[in-house]
Amino acid sequence: MEPSPRPHFFDHTPDSLGDVVAGWGMPRFRAKQVFHWVYGRGVVDPLEMGNLSAADRGRLKENLAFIRGRVLRRQDASDGTHKLLVGWGAAADDPLALAPVADKNGFFADATECVMIPAGAGRSGGDAGPRGAARRTACLSSQVGCPVGCSFCASGLGGLDGNLTAGQIVQQAWMLDRELKTSGDPVGRLTNVVFMGMGEPMANLKAVVPALRTLTAAWGMNLSARKITVSTVGVVPGIRRLGELDLPVTLALSLHAPNDELRRQIIPWASFVTIEELVAACRGYFEATGREVTLEYILLGGFNDGPQHAAELAAVAKRLRSNVNLIRYNEVRGLPHQRPSSENVHRFQKVLRDRGVNAHLRASRGRDIAAACGQLRYAGP
Ligand code: SF4
Incomplete structure (x- = not known):
C-alpha cells in the first residue's frame, strides 16, 4: 500500500x-x-x-511536508521578469531527475509555472502602479493545464491535467516572496498577486478560496485583498461565490472579444454564457464588494483589433464602469493568431479613450522566456 x-x-x-x-x-x-x-x-x-x-x-x-515538489527550472527575461517551473509529481521529487523532459507538444507533466513581474524601483517595467509605485507582482497558476482551451493560449493546449491544492497555490507566492526577501531586491517583498497563470481560477475555487484567505491573513502572506486580482473567462456561479466571501479582491473579466459571436470563436466556454449574463454577474460583484471589475482584452492581430471592435468594447465597459487592460498578443508556436500591429493597438486604445473609457495598454513582460500572457506551460523554442 x-x-x-x-x-x-x-x-x-x-x-x-x-x-x-x-x-x-x-x-x-x-x-x-x-x-x-x-x-x-x-x-x-x-x-x-x-x-x-x-x-x-x-x-x-x-x-509535515513544508515544500512540495521542486523548482525544475528558473528562467530570467531581459526585462527583469522571471518564471519558475515547479514540478509537483513524484518524478519531480526524484533527486536524479535533473533535467525536466517536455513531451512531444513541448509540455511538462504535472508541473506549473509562476512568474515574478517587477515594476519600478530599479526595474524598467511599464506596469508600475499609480504614481509610479514600485510593484512586485506574482502571477500564480491555479490548475495544471486548463480546461477552457482558448484558441490563443498555450496553457489550455493539452487540456486539464489536474487542480492545484490551496497549499500549492500559496507555496508559489511564498517562494517568489522569499526570493525577493533574500536577493537584495530594493522592494524586498511581494506587493501584488494576480491569478493569471495556468488554469481558470473559478474552476478550482475549492482551492483558490482558502488560498486567498492565506494570502490575505495576518498570520499568512499578509497581502491586502485589494492587491490581489482573480481573473476569469466568465463563470457566473464562481463570480457570485467570490462576491459572497467578504474578500474584496479585484475581479478581472477576460472578455477578449466585444460580442458573443466573436467570443465563441476563441473561448470555448463562451458558448455557455452571454456577455449580457456576464455584465449582470459583474454588476452583482460590484454591488457585493464595492470593487469595480476590470476588463481584460487580448488584441489578436486582424481578429478583434479593429475600430468597430473597440467601439463595441467601449459600450460594454461603460455599462460596467470598468477600466480596460489591453494586452498585445504574444505568439505561441502552433496557434493560429498573430500579434497585432502597433498602429492597430494605438488606434484601438484611442477609440476607447475617445469614448471616455480608461484603457491601459499592459506592458508585455517576459516575452523572451515565454512568461507573457497566454504563454505559460509552453516549453519555448
Ligand atoms: S486564457 Fe486562461 S482560461 Fe483560456 S486557456 Fe488560457 S489559462 Fe485557460
Whole structure:
C-alpha cells in the first residue's frame, strides 16, 4: 500500500495545523510558532526552528511536508521578469531527475509555472502602479493545464491535467516572496498577486478560496485583498461565490472579444454564457464588494483589433464602469493568431479613450522566456 502523503504546511491555517500537531502529541501552540517561522522568517526547515524542542523539530521534519515538489527550472527575461517551473509529481521529487523532459507538444507533466513581474524601483517595467509605485507582482497558476482551451493560449493546449491544492497555490507566492526577501531586491517583498497563470481560477475555487484567505491573513502572506486580482473567462456561479466571501479582491473579466459571436470563436466556454449574463454577474460583484471589475482584452492581430471592435468594447465597459487592460498578443508556436500591429493597438486604445473609457495598454513582460500572457506551460523554442 502507498504510504499516505504527509500533510502540506501551506494547506493549513494555524487552527487546523494546531489540530494536526496535537494529534502528534505536541502542544497546539507549536502551530503558531511554526507559522511565525515560515511566513515571518522564511524558514521551512524545522530543524532550524530554534524555539521548538528537539523532539518536536524531529516530529515536524518527519511528518509535515513544508515544500512540495521542486523548482525544475528558473528562467530570467531581459526585462527583469522571471518564471519558475515547479514540478509537483513524484518524478519531480526524484533527486536524479535533473533535467525536466517536455513531451512531444513541448509540455511538462504535472508541473506549473509562476512568474515574478517587477515594476519600478530599479526595474524598467511599464506596469508600475499609480504614481509610479514600485510593484512586485506574482502571477500564480491555479490548475495544471486548463480546461477552457482558448484558441490563443498555450496553457489550455493539452487540456486539464489536474487542480492545484490551496497549499500549492500559496507555496508559489511564498517562494517568489522569499526570493525577493533574500536577493537584495530594493522592494524586498511581494506587493501584488494576480491569478493569471495556468488554469481558470473559478474552476478550482475549492482551492483558490482558502488560498486567498492565506494570502490575505495576518498570520499568512499578509497581502491586502485589494492587491490581489482573480481573473476569469466568465463563470457566473464562481463570480457570485467570490462576491459572497467578504474578500474584496479585484475581479478581472477576460472578455477578449466585444460580442458573443466573436467570443465563441476563441473561448470555448463562451458558448455557455452571454456577455449580457456576464455584465449582470459583474454588476452583482460590484454591488457585493464595492470593487469595480476590470476588463481584460487580448488584441489578436486582424481578429478583434479593429475600430468597430473597440467601439463595441467601449459600450460594454461603460455599462460596467470598468477600466480596460489591453494586452498585445504574444505568439505561441502552433496557434493560429498573430500579434497585432502597433498602429492597430494605438488606434484601438484611442477609440476607447475617445469614448471616455480608461484603457491601459499592459506592458508585455517576459516575452523572451515565454512568461507573457497566454504563454505559460509552453516549453519555448
Ligand atoms: S486564457 Fe486562461 S482560461 Fe483560456 S486557456 Fe488560457 S489559462 Fe485557460
